[in-house]
Amino acid sequence: MSGDVASPPSPAPKVYLIDDELDILQILRDVVELSGLEVHCFSQADAFMKEIQCFEGNNILILDLQMPKTDGIEVIRHLAKTENPPDLILISGQDSAVLSGAENLAVAHSLVVLGTLEKPLSITRLRSLLEPQAVIRGRRLRGNIKSTADDYSAQELREALDLDQFCLHYQPKEELVLSGTSKYSAECLVRWRHPTQGIIYPDRFIALIERQGWMPDLTSIVLQQAIGQQHQWQEEGLQINLSINISASDITSLTLPEHISRLLADNALDTTEITLEVTESELMGELTTSLDVLTRLRLKGVRLSIDDFGTGYSSLLQLFRMPFSELKIDQSFVSKMVVDLEALAIVKACILLGEQFQMRVVAEGVEDQATKELLQELGCQAVQGYFIAKPMAAEQLRPWLALQLAS
Ligand code: C2E
Ligand code: MG
Ligand code: MG
Numbered sequence: 001m002s003g004d005v006a007s008p009p010s011p012a013p014k015v016y017l018i019d020d021e022l023d024i025l026q027i028l029r030d031v032v033e034l035s036g037l038e039v040h041c042f043s044q045a046d047a048f049m050k051e052i053q054c055f056e057g058n059n060i061l062i063l064d065l066q067m068p069k070t071d072g073i074e075v076i077r078h079l080a081k082t083e084n085p086p087d088l089i090l091i092s093g094q095d096s097a098v099l100s101g102a103e104n105l106a107v108a109h110s111l112v113v114l115g116t117l118e119k120p121l122s123i124t125r126l127r128s129l130l131e132p133q134a135v136i137r138g139r140r141l142r143g144n145i146k147s148t149a150d151d152y153s154a155q156e157l158r159e160a161l162d163l164d165q166f167c168l169h170y171q172p173k174e175e176l177v178l179s180g181t182s183k184y185s186a187e188c189l190v191r192w193r194h195p196t197q198g199i200i201y202p203d204r205f206i207a208l209i210e211r212q213g214w215m216p217d218l219t220s221i222v223l224q225q226a227i228g229q230q231h232q233w234q235e236e237g238l239q240i241n242l243s244i245n246i247s248a249s250d251i252t253s254l255t256l257p258e259h260i261s262r263l264l265a266d267n268a269l270d271t272t273e274i275t276l277e278v279t280e281s282e283l284m285g286e287l288t289t290s291l292d293v294l295t296r297l298r299l300k301g302v303r304l305s306i307d308d309f310g311t312g313y314s315s316l317l318q319l320f321r322m323p324f325s326e327l328k329i330d331q332s333f334v335s336k337m338v339v340d341l342e343a344l345a346i347v348k349a350c351i352l353l354g355e356q357f358q359m360r361v362v363a364e365g366v367e368d369q370a371t372k373e374l375l376q377e378l379g380c381q382a383v384q385g386y387f388i389a390k391p392m393a394a395e396q397l398r399p400w401l402a403l404q405l406a407s
Contacts, residue, residue: 004169004199004390004391004392011057011058012036012037012038012058012132013037013057013058013059013060013086013087014037014038014039014040014057014058014059014060015032015037015038015039015040015059015060015061015062015130016039016040016041016042016048016052016059016060016061016062016086017029017032017039017040017041017042017061017062018042018043018044018045018048018061018062018063018064018067018072018075019043019062019064019067019091020043020044020064020067020068021064022043024064024119024121025041025043027121027123028041028062028121028126029041031123031126031127031130032062032130034127035127035130035131037060037130044067044069044070045067045069045070045071045072045074045075046069046070048075049070049075049078054082054083054084055082055083055084055085055086056084058086058087059084059085059086059087060086060087060088060089060114060130061075061079061086061087061088061089062088062089062091062126063075063076063088063089063090063091064091064092065090065091065092065094065098065099065102066092066093066094072090072092072102073102073105076088076102076105076106076109076111077109079109079111080109080110080111085111087111087112087113087114088106088111088112088113088114089113089114089115089116089117089126089129090102090103090106090113090115090116090117091116091117091118091119091121092116092117092118092119093118093119096116096118096340096341096342097342099116099118100116100340100342102116103116114129115129115336116340117129125339151204151205152204152205152208154208154212157205157208157209157212157214158212158214160192160194160205161209161214161217161218161221164221165192165193165194165195166190166191166192166193166218166221166222166225167190167191167193167225167393168188168189168190168191168222168225168226168229168394169188169189169191169391169392169393169394170186170187170188170189170242170391170392170393170394170397171186171187171189171384171389171390171391171392172184172185172186172384172388172389172397172400172401172404173185173186173187173243173362173382173383173384173388174382174383174384174388175381175382176372176375176376176380176381176382176383177379177381177382182239182240182241183404183405184240184401184404185240185241185242185243185275185382186240186241186242186243186397187242187243187244187245187277187384187391188222188225188226188242188243188244188245189202189245189391190202190206190218190222190245192204192205206218206247210247210248210249213249215247215249215250216249216250216253219246219247219250220259222244222245223244223259223260223263224263226242226244226274227242227263227264227267227269227274228267229242229394230242230267230269230273230274231267231268231269233398234268234269236398238398238401239273240397240401241273241274241275242273242274242275243274243275243276243277243305244274244275244276244277245276245277245278245279245307246276246277246278247278247279247282248278248279248282248283248285248290251278251282251283251289251290251293251294252285252286252289252290252293253293254289254292254293256293256297257293257296257297257300257302260274260276260297260300260302261300261302270301271300271301271302272301272302272303274302274303275302275303275304275305275325275326276297276302276303276304276305277304277305277306277307277328278294278304278305278306278307279306279307279308279312280306280307280308280309280310280311280312280314280319281308281311281312281314282312283306283312283314283319283322284312284314284315284318287318290322291322294322294323294324295323297323298323298325303325303326304322304323304324304325304326305324305325305326305327305328305362306319306324306326306327306328307328308328308330309327309328309329309330309350310329310330310332310333310346310350311330311332316353320353320357324359325359325360326359326360326361326362327350327353327354327359327360327361327362328361328362328363328364328384329346329347329350329351329361329362329363329364329380330364330365331364331365331385332365333346333347333350334347334363334364334365334366334371334375334385335365335366335367335371335385337371337374337375338368338370338371338374344374347363347375347378347380348378351378351379351380354381355379360381360382361379361380361381361382362380362381362382362383362384363375363380363382363383363384363385364383364384364385365384365385366383366384366385366386366387366388367385367386367387368387369387371385371387372387372388
């Protein structure tokens, strides 16, 4: 079985351009054409909305927000009502708050924003947004948005649980500040080995499992596999800390701490060798019960991490009264911190909070060297993301680690 694979190739996207400044429109057209993509230009939003009534296939719209007649926000509102809307690249000559506001509005309308550009334009950034990788990521995002409606039936998922069709992939995390421990750890990410469709990612089935009340079943499978694998690696001489994702319903199950310590003991592992990740947005549900469970897990030595930190709007006071030892900055901030001052400010604030509360700070969604270097400079302890490695099957992790340690 192989690791996470790229989406299957699909036709190159068609690109629409709307900008009232003709010289900018010409520059944009040249860049898009040089990227080898088909391009259609409009100097007025009205003409675009009148002419293009429906979209087929994959499309991208590069949209200037500030235009004299119909502005970009009106176009966003119009697109929200159309079938198969294009992915957006937003442009503005005003301050970055305008771009962020428009981006949030588009996302609230379930549109995909591939990126934003401030004027004067950075040609390099525009080209990188048009690269196939960025476009595929947008397509995956779009898949997530659509999959709020269920892709699979409850019966299919019940069968998958009963027939043991779930497996784990492992994504390495790299320590930037070495403190005597090993340089790498890994996060366990569940995948469904669908009998006919291949590997299915969690965003297409986790929500339904949660709604059906079957999360304890999935978590039990995940814990068993992760800890069993960790035991096997330990037998082979590889000691690696594993992070395991658990959900809101797990942390309200009062027997979870015992279940985990028994599993670890049965596999001759110490409680300090796993970290449990709980998504920030799920933490505040049943505060009293989850505090009980989390505190007992911590007392037993299990490390706890707040996942997707910065997206949950939870009260900082309540959050930092919980017994967490790590916070993972959400990838939506990390992935654009090099080009977006607001994202950078949030990342810096998270690192500072971590320092103040003696928590380890991990950044996820690190996709390039510049981001990794900046995080290192800012004092972030560990990084995870495609730049380090994509999630991979268990049998690929050891060779990967050997290669890193040899180089
Ligand atoms: P998460 O725990 O925040 O995991 C990180 C997600 O980001 C993973 O997606 C990972 O493949 C992806 N990722 C990592 N590096 C990069 C990067 O550089 N760029 C981009 N664009 N993405 C990156 P995945 O595996 O699809 O998992 C999605 C979410 O599903 C996880 O988010 C987690 O909340 C949930 N999940 C995964 N496995 C489990 C599980 O065993 N149990 C539970 N309850 N939830 C799980
Ligand atoms: Mg996680
Ligand atoms: Mg996360």
